[in-house]
Amino acid sequence: MSTSLILLIVLIIGVTAYFVARSRAVASANGKLSTLHSLPGYHGTYAAIWALLPAFAVLCVWLVASPVMIEKTIREALPESVTSQGEAPVQLAVGQVMSVAGGLRLLSGDELAALTNGSANLRETLAAKGVPMASEGEPYLLGTAQEYNDLKDGSQLAMTAAVIVIALAGAVFALRGISAPFRARNRVERVMLGALLLASFIAILTTVGIIGSMLSEAIRFFQSVSPSTFFFGTVWDPRFAAAGSGGAEGQFGLLPLLAGTLYIAFVAMLFAVPVGLFAAIYMAEYARPAVRSIAKPLLEILAGIPTIVYGFFALITVGPFLRDFSAELNGLVTGNYVNFIQAQSVLTAGIVMGIMLIPFVSSLSDDIITQVPRSLRDGSLGLGATRSETIKKVVLPAALPGIVGALLLTASRAVGETMIVVLAAGVAARMQLNPFEAMTTVTVKIVNQLTGDLEFNSPQTLVAFALGITLFAITLCLNIYALYIVRKYREQYE
């Protein structure tokens, strides 16, 4: 029986259990519903949970475990001549057995009989059914494949029986317990609470998944490249990781990428912080409500635009503009019309990323500035300070910790930004200080190393995970510190 059919049957059992339990509960009240501890619906749900939950759990475990168990049995059934050769041929043989087994399913009884008594050729019979085989199969193949099919059929049958029996047993157990004073609601609610708890653990699981997966892949990378050459290397030259090339040794120096990342983030912040901060101050302290209600959402549109659009903007408008502008400027000053700003440069990526960050800085700082209590402002204004003096000498110092937190959060976003730098920063990993030249970032290299045809065991692809965990660590520190500051700041004024 197919798995979806089993699912359907179990569901039907569950729904039936719900209605039977409901009517039983109503019947047990003897016409006075108020004598029931729980509403009839809760009794129904209770029975349905007993019918469904254990059965589904068994089904899941079975679906995961049975292929593993069957493969193990098949491995043991392989003849000595294969198992003695090591891991790779065994895996190949297992794969072959599975494809032959799949092919055997397509054959009719006569053809199968012809195969078993040796009058037909395995390869030709299967080829006629559209299952290609690379070579004339070994003699053990047919027997093992049949064994595989038998095991699979047996497992499926046992699973069907087990799951349906468990579902029925659960339903019967729950139905027997139903009586007027039975506290069905409390039990149902306990299961619901469990589900809620499980959902909130997904957040933890995600973090564990991120750290675990990246760490394990990064450790594999560090087995072939030592951590010190990665973290302190100044040359990034991973070479090419074509599948099967294997031997190509590359140099994996993190420093040029880190330098590019921080430089571009710095330029972006240099652009975004003054603009964003002044915009926030103006909107929080000066702007009339009408102006504020228009300007604030308009600026926030910038935050809603996907970063790929910013990347395209950099590629098509800002980069060429800076290049041509620098050529004109150079021409006017020296008479030599050569551009000194590359179209893909730290400056291009920085400015465009800065535009993207303006709304982050402005709305985060706006929130924080408006949280500064009115009394502080009134005190300062009452002493005769002008509004700008109040802002500079009273409001901003009071808001400073919060603003620093907001800026750190923004910086973390700048460091982790990908699409803008992929399109605007270039791919040359260099360590230099000229903002008019191209540099590259950690995120660009992660994308570069992982797109295209991959071989997952080469250091060329595994390095992406080492870069990823570095990036994660940097942003994690920035985020946690920033969130801590912002939280503390909020408590101060609440």
Add this chain to the structure above:
Amino acid sequence: MTEITASSPATFVRPAQTRRDIGIKKRYRAEKRFRVYGVAAILTGLFFLFVLLWTVVSNGYTAFLQTTISLPIEFSEKVIDPKNERADNPAKLMTANYPLLVRDALVKALNIDPANRALVKQATDMVSASARTQLRDIVVANPSVIGTTQTVSLLAEGNIDSANKGQIDLTVAEANRKVKDKQIEWMKMLSESGSLTKSFNTGLFTYGASSRPEAAGIGVAALGSLYMMLIVLVLALPIGVCASIYLEEFAPKNRLTDLIEVNINNLAAVPSIVYGLLGLAVFINFAGMPRSAALVGGLVLTLMTLPTIIIATRAALKAVPPSIRSAALGLGASKMQTIFHHVLPLAMPGVLTGTIIGLAHALGETAPLLLIGMVAFVVDYPGSPMEPSTALPVQIYMWANEAERAFVERTSGAIIILLVFLVIMNLGAILLRRRFERRW
């Protein structure tokens, strides 16, 4: 004080000009400057918003028009099926020499000497190479057209399309531009006879990836994005709501709850590319899911949007006043009933607003999808989320890397479509908030 003032009033009267200069004028000037900085900052932001949108729209609006050339195509049996085998071998129709039909029709329509190879080549270059599949589909769908002459409207080649829209500078020397003088002459001729026309570009919405700009569209990518959005909605909304209800209403104040909270806030700020690495390592390498599948993309985007939805839902739950809870509890509802029957329905507008905003973010996200292999050249519509597919922003990324002028136009056109989707979603969120938001 009053005593002193009363006894010697004269000493406190000071002539105006001797007043101590406390720099009022300077301070007011500084005040004004400060204000100007603020206005300038806001204007800078708005200026860049305007330039950004203007760049996209001015480059992209032409993508919604496409030049087509309608030609009377003679479906000659001699060319398609010279040996008359189509009855027993239908595959013959798939491999027939359809470009020859186009060539013959062009030669006839433009009055070219068929022996002049160079001219004929220039003429056939005006029609997209996708004409081959277009004619093939016509013949395969209805073999009875063989032997007749039908007027078929064929896509013009990308450069001809650009030239027809006036995007190619014709003052450049002929050798340095993609469209030759002869072709321009023909274009004029065809457009006077009414066979070269510009019409609404439905292909942009229905085609898949193509290396030829005129035959490239976002249809396939949009379907991939739709699959992913559905997966995100189905998974992230219930999980997010359940998690927030637990954290906001049930969780005891202890270390574990604190940890989950810090964790969620931090996850909301993790760079999106890290989620791509997670998806690659866990879903593809460990769990063995197929690369490039919308399912994996949907799962990755779900994990990415969950923190956003949880934060929004918690804020919405927090905004429901405690009096509602007390009233329900006072009438004998259990805690679970209070929340599911009263608190959650009242918080729903806020929850949905947060969900829509999270979905909009997920729709525009590119970086994690690059890592799980969705940068694929997908021509056909994916039949299920398990099949290779691509996504709208990834399609934009792939087109942005193409050099041709016509692709710049397509990229901007696709961005316009993406932005329109985002605007609709965000407007929906705003309307939802306006319509159902309650002030307690």
